[in-house]
Amino acid sequence: MLYPELFKQLEAVRWNMDSDIPWDQFDASKLSDEQAQTIKMNAITEWSALPATEMFLRDNREDSDFSAFM
Known part of the structure; x- marks a missing residue:
């Protein structure tokens, strides 16, 4: 999973x-x-951007890396 390293950086x-x-x-x-x-x-x-973030999370819930990054 990419998220932990991206988050740290x-x-x-x-x-x-x-x-x-x-x-x-x-x-x-x-x-x-x-x-x-x-x-x-x-x-x-x-x-x-707050509602947009909610929309991205809703529409990409299957993509754990993207959702964690958001």
Whole structure:
């Protein structure tokens, strides 16, 4: 099964939004309205991935490697 090795490799390079971003240095005044809108739309797009993940798991339940990777 591929999953255990893939999981190990991918987790090793995964970033943490809370600890890897220096939020204390963030200056909202440097952010344009266009940038803020783009960030918002990207966040909405990522959020919509949740139902897609459920669909992939439903449609590929026979593929244990794919399902475990999801």
